[in-house]
Amino acid sequence: MLKRKNEIAIVVIAFLILFFVSQFASDAPHEYPKLLEIPWDHTPITVFVDDVNVPQHYSPTYRVQVEYALLYWETGGNLKLDFIPDFEIVDTDDADISIMWVENLEEVTGADEGVAGFCISYEVNGTYEHADIVLEVGNYQGYSWRQYGDRNMLLITKHELGHALGLAHSNDRKDIMYPAYEEMDDVNPLLLNATRPFLLVFGVGSLVVIGFLLVNWRRYKRKREHLEMELFGGDGV
Numbered sequence: 605m606l607k608r609k610n611e612i613a614i615v616v617i618a619f620l621i622l623f624f625v626s627q628f629a630s631d632a633p634h635e636y637p638k639l640l641e642i643p644w645d646h647t648p649i650t651v652f653v654d655d656v657n658v659p660q661h662y663s664p665t666y667r668v669q670v671e672y673a674l675l676y677w678e679t680g681g682n683l684k685l686d687f688i689p690d691f692e693i694v695d696t697d698d699a700d701i702s703i704m705w706v707e708n709l710e711e712v713t714g715a716d717e718g719v720a721g722f723c724i725s726y727e728v729n730g731t732y733e734h735a736d737i738v739l740e741v742g743n744y745q746g747y748s749w750r751q752y753g754d755r756n757m758l759l760i761t762k763h764e765l766g767h768a769l770g771l772a773h774s775n776d777r778k779d780i781m782y783p784a785y786e787e788m789d790d791v792n793p794l795l796l797n798a799t800r801p802f803l804l805v806f807g808v809g810s811l812v813v814i815g816f817l818l819v820n821w822r823r824y825k826r827k828r829e830h831l832e833m834e835l836f837g838g839d840g841v
């Protein structure tokens with residue numbers, strides 16, 4: 605009984621070591637590069653949200669996601685800004701940041717596949733004079749059209765606002781400035797992000813099963829040897 609417990613303990617420890625090694629091995633040093641340290645020379649930063657000229661699949665809940673995204677950065681965001689932005693939503697299109705939606709970026713602007721939004725900033729004398737954010741409301745998966753849910757819209761908007769606040773792309777997968785929706789050609793980034801936790805659970809589950817199978821096999825082998833000893837008197841067969 606004690607032996608079996610030891611074996612289980614060894615398997616569990618081996619699995620834990622493997623798990624942590626794999627976690628650390630995949631963690632490159634995180635970088636948070638900046639396009640501009642101080643992107644806006646005034647405050648508040650005015651924002652115009654065009655929820656009138658909207659594409660067919662626009663959802664009124666998207667505007668709310670923009671408001672959440674603005675609040676996200678006003679309350680610290682990803683903690684990589686050296687300033688706390690203060691936004692003011694205005695109703696004129698000469699605002700500092702303009703946000704608009706299109707049906708599909710690939711079709712409307714010829715953007716690369718997988719790009720869900722972009723931000724074009726106009727820099728004058730080291731600060732931004734204006735930034736345009738364009739967001740798509742969905743994309744094609746194969747031939748079928750999929751509309752973005754509010755959660756995706758919030759993530760995309762937070763990311764593009766990060767660019768408008770002077771942040772470049774991070775290599776930290778957990779950071780909002782990781783280009784999860786962009787610059788990935790072959791895989792669907794939405795799908796990949798959604799399946800990552802499941803893949804991890806599946807991997808961990810497989811390891812545990814393999815561990816226990818190994819323990820059982822060793823136990824079976826010992827039992828068999830014991831039986832052979834009893835039956836054949838240890839002559840070997």
Ligand SMILES: [Zn+2]
Nearest residue numbers: 763773783786
């Ligand atoms: Zn980006």
